[in-house]
Each structure stands twice: as structure tokens, then as C-alpha cells.
Amino acid sequence: MKKDLRIIKTQENLRRALLKLLKEKPLEDISITELCRIAKINRGTFYLHYKDVHGVLKDYWETIIADLKESYEEPYYQTNFKIENVQADMIKIFHHVKQYQDFYQIIFSEKTPMFYYYQLFETVHSFVRDSFNKSLTDDNKNLKVEFLISYQTNAILGLLLEWHKQDYETSVELLNEQLIYSIRLGK
Amino acid sequence: MKKDLRIIKTQENLRRALLKLLKEKPLEDISITELCRIAKINRGTFYLHYKDVHGVLKDYWETIIADLKESYEEPYYQTNFKIENVQADMIKIFHHVKQYQDFYQIIFSEKTPMFYYYQLFETVHSFVRDSFNKSLTDDNKNLKVEFLISYQTNAILGLLLEWHKQDYETSVELLNEQLIYSIRLGK
DNA sequence: AAAGATATTGAACACTCGTTCATTAATTAT
DNA sequence: ATAATTAATGAACGAGTGTTCAATATCTTT
Numbered sequence A, B: 001m002k003k004d005l006r007i008i009k010t011q012e013n014l015r016r017a018l019l020k021l022l023k024e025k026p027l028e029d030i031s032i033t034e035l036c037r038i039a040k041i042n043r044g045t046f047y048l049h050y051k052d053v054h055g056v057l058k059d060y061w062e063t064i065i066a067d068l069k070e071s072y073e074e075p076y077y078q079t080n081f082k083i084e085n086v087q088a089d090m091i092k093i094f095h096h097v098k099q100y101q102d103f104y105q106i107i108f109s110e111k112t113p114m115f116y117y118y119q120l121f122e123t124v125h126s127f128v129r130d131s132f133n134k135s136l137t138d139d140n141k142n143l144k145v146e147f148l149i150s151y152q153t154n155a156i157l158g159l160l161l162e163w164h165k166q167d168y169e170t171s172v173e174l175l176n177e178q179l180i181y182s183i184r185l186g187k
Numbered sequence C: 001a002a003a004g005a006t007a008t009t010g011a012a013c014a015c016t017c018g019t020t021c022a023t024t025a026a027t028t029a030t
Numbered sequence D: 001a002t003a004a005t006t007a008a009t010g011a012a013c014g015a016g017t018g019t020t021c022a023a024t025a026t027c028t029t030t
Helices: A005-022 A032-039 A043-049 A053-073 A082-088 A091-099 A101-107 A115-135 A145-165 A172-185 B005-022 B032-039 B043-049 B053-073 B082-088 B091-099 B101-107 B115-135 B145-165 B172-185
Strands: none
Touching: A005 A032, A005 A043, A005 A053, A032 A043, A032 A053, A053 A091, A053 A101, A053 A115, A091 A101, A091 A145, A091 A172, A101 A115, A101 A145, A115 A145, A145 A172, A145 B145, A145 B172, A172 B145, B005 B032, B005 B043, B005 B053, B032 B043, B032 B053, B053 B091, B053 B101, B053 B115, B091 B101, B091 B145, B091 B172, B101 B115, B101 B145, B115 B145, B145 B172
């Protein structure tokens, strides 16, 4: 029981149209009517799938988050130093954001709802937790670990927002250095 | 040269109407037309002052931020321990958010634009910087201080978002304890 | 290949939006 | 108090919104 081809076609057309329009104008200026005109679908059909223009973006967002989770699973260079171990995986996040920079420029802009921030937070949070579980010995763990995890997640998200403000000029490597410095503080 | 009374009256009516409507329904469901009907002002007049419903909220937001800055200026209990010194002022933030809980519930909700978060960040950031300047001796300062300040700001904002998610159930005191614990990490 | 299921279409509806403009009303300055 | 200034009003506009419904087109199942 797979999805109806017509649905897939409609959604693909809408996503394509949105990405095309986003190169011309900000999200707020894109009307449903215009989006449907470009996508060559009826406006009524739009409402069968989405509530508003953001709905189409959220769909795309899900694939991006899925891609982030996937790239986290992949192996990456690991040093022997404990602190770096905990944090080595996090550079993947920076590479991911850099890769989808055009998208994150929208996600982090002032007019965009907090929704995306929260979802990214949850994702990064699960990464940090995972890293902790990998590198902590049992006697190393304590009740405050949960708290540390959140703390570090906030540090990462904060770095990303700062990066956004600087228009993604800092290199991924420097960003990662800053993060490692943060983590050393929170050792 | 003060502001025309009619302008003040119009803006007050709009703010009052918005606060009234916000008790009934979420911000997204409030149309300009309805807001004007409640405020008993012409819809055309609305556009002389604001661009959208969020504009009215932003106006109110400015007074709230001003109030936060004011309460930061007021004296507060100071301990003799350095770490607590740096952080003692920050409990004011928690009290402030608790005081305007109804408002922050909106500010931090998924559908609200990042705008408010960024402004709050800047404000808290200036507080943290100020605290550092107060409590750090000159030889204590180094190039990484700026970085520490941002780091701690992120910790505070992260705590606030966490607080929001838990519907502001945690007490201000416990929240402050958690913050002090964070800061001790980042000593 | 035909039948059944379901997605898309187009048209229509009342409504909101953002803007304009001449008219009226309220406020400020003289 | 009067004149000058400026804000608010009401009406109208073209466009977008969100929804409905019967008719049509497309896909899936047998």
C-alpha cells in the first residue's frame, strides 16, 4: 500500500515551486495563489495537503532533519582525547548547516517561527546525549548528566545562531574549536 | 513637542483589544479586522500605525523589555561568593519572566517568530556582560571573556525555553540554582 | 482492460488584506 | 477663541484566503 502517485506529484511540484520562488523573494511575500500558479496546481488542491506556505517548507525541513540524523550515524574522525571524543561528532552538525546554508538562512531569520529552532534543538540534544553515553564510563555518570547535556546543546545552538548572524563566514573548523573550548569549560 | 493625543488613544485601544482577544484565542487567529472592531477604530487607521497584528505585540514587548532593564538596575541581594556574585543578578530575569508569564507563553510558542528571542538574547547578553565587568578583576579578564559571556547567555536562554516547555512549573529559586550550577561549570 | 477508488479541478462564496482618497473630526499652536 | 495642522473615518478597489461542491481525471486493484 504505497502513496498515490498524484499526491507525490502535487507535493513535488509545490516544493519545486517554493524553492524557485525563494530565490526571488522572502517567504513572507510568497502567496498561496502564486505558489500554485508556479506549481501548476489548483489552489483548492493545495489545501488538501497544506495549511499555508510554511507547510510546504516544513515538509522539506523534515527531509533535511532526516539527512542530519543520517550524517550523524556515519563514522567520523575520532581522536584519543576524551573531551574531543565527546565533541568530535558535533562538527558534523556544522558541516550539515553549511551544506544547507540557504535553508538555515531562512530558518534562523527573525520572521521565522520558533518551530524549526525547537526541532533542531531536539535533534542536537539527542546527538549530545548519544555522545555522552558513548564516552562516559559508568562511574563517570551522575544525576547531573542530563543537565550537562542540555547545557551543551544550548551552547551548540547558540553558536549556530551566532554563525547565522555573521552570515556563515566563520569556518567550520574554527566553529568546532570554539565548541571544544566550551565543552572543556563544562567538563 | 509631545505626541498627539489621538495617536496615544488609538494605540492604547489597540493594545487593550489585543490583550482581550489573546485571552480567547491564539495570536494567529486574530485578524486585523477583528482587532479593529474590538478596539473601535477604523481599519485604515490601523495601517497608519502598524503593519500587522504582531506590530501591536511588538509595541507592548518594548515596554516589557524596558521593564526588564529597569528591574535589572535595582539593587538585589548579593552574597560574598564570587560565582554567586556573577549570577545573583540573573535571578531578576527569572522573576521578570514569571511576572509576565502570560506574555512569554506567547513569545516562546512554536508559532512565534524568532524576533523576540533575539531581542531577549541581546538584553540578557548585556546583563551578563555587565555582571562580568562588575566582578572580574583586571588580571582575571582575558580574550576569552566575550566568549564566556555568550556561553552563559545561551545557558540562561536555554533554561528559559526549558521552563517554557514545562509550563513555568519550576520555582524561580530552583531555576536559579540550576543556573549557578551551570556557571560553576563555566568558571 | 474494466471497475472502483480517490485525487484534482474549476467555479463560487463570504471574508480578510493592503492601499487610496476625499471628507470629517480632534488636537495643537497662535 | 480661532486658525492651522494632523489624525481618524468611510468607502471603494483589486487581490488573496479558506471553504464548499459537483464534475472530471488519474491512479490502483481486480
